[in-house]
Amino acid sequence: xxxxxxxxxRDGTINRDVGYPNSYHLIEIYPYSFxxxxxxxxxxxxxxxxxxxxxxxxxxxxxxxxxxxxxxxHQDFLAQKAQIDAFYYCPHYLFSPEVRYRQDCSCRKPLPGxxxxxxxxxxxxxxxxxxIGDKVEDIQFGLNLGVTPILVLTxxxxxxxxxxxxxxxxxxxxxxxxxxxxAWIVDREKK
Numbered sequence: 001x002x003x004x005x006x007x008x009x010r011d012g013t014i015n016r017d018v019g020y021p022n023s024y025h026l027i028e029i030y031p032y033s034f035x036x037x038x039x040x041x042x043x044x045x046x047x048x049x050x051x052x053x054x055x056x057x058x059x060x061x062x063x064x065x066x067x068x069x070x071x072x073x074h075q076d077f078l079a080q081k082a083q084i085d086a087f088y089y090c091p092h093y094l095f096s097p098e099v100r101y102r103q104d105c106s107c108r109k110p111l112p113g114x115x116x117x118x119x120x121x122x123x124x125x126x127x128x129x130x131x132i133g134d135k136v137e138d139i140q141f142g143l144n145l146g147v148t149p150i151l152v153l154t155x156x157x158x159x160x161x162x163x164x165x166x167x168x169x170x171x172x173x174x175x176x177x178x179x180x181x182x183a184w185i186v187d188r189e190k191k
Contacts, residue, residue, distance in 0.1 A: 002125035006040050006185065007115060007147065009133030010051040010087075012155015013178055014073075017134075020055035022065045024072045030154065032179040037082035039182050043189055046122050049073075049087045050114050050131075050141070057093025057101035066091070086121070088114040110140030115147070132181045136160045139171050148172045150181045 011017040016028040040047050049070075055061040070087040077084050090109070096102040107113035119126055131142030134155035142149025151157055151164070151171040161174060175181035 002128075003046050003122050004044070004128040005046040005048050005085075005118065005122060005124050005147075006129065006182075007048050007050045007118070007131040007142070007145075008084075008178070009109075009131075009135065009138045010049050012134035012157070013132060013138075013152055014049070017155040020058070020060040021069065022055070022061040024069050027069060027073065029073070029076065030178065032177055034077060034080035034082045036179045036182040037077055037084060038080070039186055041083050043186065045129075046085045046124065047083060048085055048118050048122070049089075050109065050118070051087070051089045052109050052137070053089045053091050054093040054108075056089075056091035057096035057098065059097055063091060086118065088118055090114060109135075110137040110144055112141060112145040115141065115145040119145075130185055132175075132178060134160060136163050136167075139164060140169060142171075143169055150175060150184065152176070152178055152181055154178070 008014055014033045018026055021027055037047055053066055056063050056066055074084055090107040092101050092103050092105045094104055126146045129147040131147050132150045134152050134157040139149040139151055149171045151174045153176050173184050
C-alpha cells in the first residue's frame with residue numbers, strides 16, 4: 001500500500017526564516033507548527049521536510065551543524081508528540097569553494113529530486129500528497145513533483161503571492177500559516 005505525505009519547507013514555514021542559521025539556538029519554531037504536524041500525523045500522513053540549504057555549499061554552515069539542527073528539531077517535535085519522519089536537504093551551491101558541493105544538481109527546489117528520493121524511500125502516492133511552503137520555488141516544486149501545492153504567507157509568502165499573481169503556476173490554496181494550511185488539508189481529506 002502506498003503512503004501519502006505532506007512535504008514541508010523549513011525556514012519561513014515551520015520556523016522563522018533568519019537567513020543561514022548555523023546553530024539551533026537561532027531556530028525559532030512557530031508555536032502552531034507542533035499542532036500542525038500532530039494533525040498531519042493523526043491523518044496518517046508522512047511528514048517530510050524538504051529544504052534548500054545552500055549555506056552549506058556557501059561555507060556559511062557546516063553539514064554537521066545542519067544535521068544537528070535537524071536532529072534537534074526532530075527531538076523538539078517528538079517532545080510535543082509530533083513526528084517529522086525525515087529531513088531532506090540540498091547542500092549544493094554552484095559557486096561553492098568546496099568541490100563536493102559545487103554542482104548543478106537535481107535536488108535543489110524547484111527541481112523534484114529530493115521529492116522523488118523521498119517518494120522511493122517512503123513508497124509515496126504523490127497524487128495524494130501535498131507541499132506546503134512560503135516561496136515560489138516551493139509551489140513550483142510541488143507542481144513539478146505532482147503533489148498539491150499550498151502557499152503560506154509567513155516567511156517570504158507575501159512576496160511569493162505577489163510574484164505568483166501573474167504566473168500560470170498557482171497554489172491550490174493560500175494560507176496565512178502552516179496551521180491554516182493543514183486545516184485546509186484536514187477539511188479536504190474529510191470530503
